[in-house]
Amino acid sequence: KNQVEQSPQSLIILEGKNCTLQCNYTVSPFSNLRWYKQDTGRGPVSLTIMTFSENTKSNGRYTATLDADTKQSSLHITASQLSDSASYICVPGGGATNKLIFGTGTLLAVQP
Amino acid sequence: DVKVTQSSRYLVKRTGEKVFLECVQDMDHENMFWYRQDPGLGLRLIYFSYDVKMKEKGDIPEGYSVSREKKERFSLILESASTNQTSMYLCASSASSGTVNTEAFFGQGTRLTVV
Numbered sequence: 001k002n003q004v005e006q007s008p009q010s011l012i013i014l015e016g017k018n019c020t021l022q023c024n025y026t027v028s029p030f031s032n033l034r035w036y037k038q039d040t041g042r043g044p045v046s047l048t049i050m051t052f053s054e055n056t057k058s059n060g061r062y063t064a065t066l067d068a069d070t071k072q073s074s075l076h077i078t079a080s081q082l083s084d085s086a087s088y089i090c091v092p093g094g095g096a097t098n099k100l101i102f103g104t105g106t107l108l109a110v111q112p
Numbered sequence: 113d114v115k116v117t118q119s120s121r122y123l124v125k126r127t128g129e130k131v132f133l134e135c136v137q138d139m140d141h142e143n144m145f146w147y148r149q150d151p152g153l154g155l156r157l158i159y160f161s162y163d164v165k166m167k168e169k170g171d172i173p174e175g176y177s178v179s180r181e182k183k184e185r186f187s188l189i190l191e192s193a194s195t196n197q198t199s200m201y202l203c204a205s206s207a208s209s210g211t212v213n214t215e216a217f218f219g220q221g222t223r224l225t226v227v
Contacts, residue, residue, distance in 0.1 A: 015117070024226050030210070031201055031213060034182055036216075042218075042220065043116075043204065043217075043219055043220060045215070091213065091216075094212060098142075098214065099157065099168065100145060100160075100163060100204075100206070101157060101171075102154055104154030
């Protein structure tokens, strides 16, 4: 069964600090992986997508990495801001289906 | 600006009632989804539709049914609401393309409470 595991479950950091969120997946076949950000009380919004051939991709202060061999991805947030407080969810994609299976996410709280 | 609209932001229903949650998208997307989100469990897929009148069960379809008579509208139906269906319900849509995992666009969510 395709599975997605994210760690840590929750994280508290001080404003200005960096952090790294992890995603392990067992989706097969694998095509790409997308990271979403979900603010409290809102639906998730896509941050970035990585194909199996990409190792690193940046979107402002967010940098995603992907290791398709070990089936791991990470999301690194640099110089965190209060507005980064949210849940971050990874969604691996593959096969012939467009059915999306979301990980449980990492809940990040950035404190002043 | 892309838009997925859910009919209600908050809903309170009684046990045993039939409940309809409506979702409309204006992006001409082929795929539409219904998820429920509970603390600690993340988003769990209830049903998925990849075309008009086509549907596929997700991970937790029990107690739910769906209807997609038009491309832009996807309805979630709770045949007989129960208290364990109290949750946040999120609708999403995405385009079909040559690749999988196209970006999903979400509605604002419906917080359903069954009393």
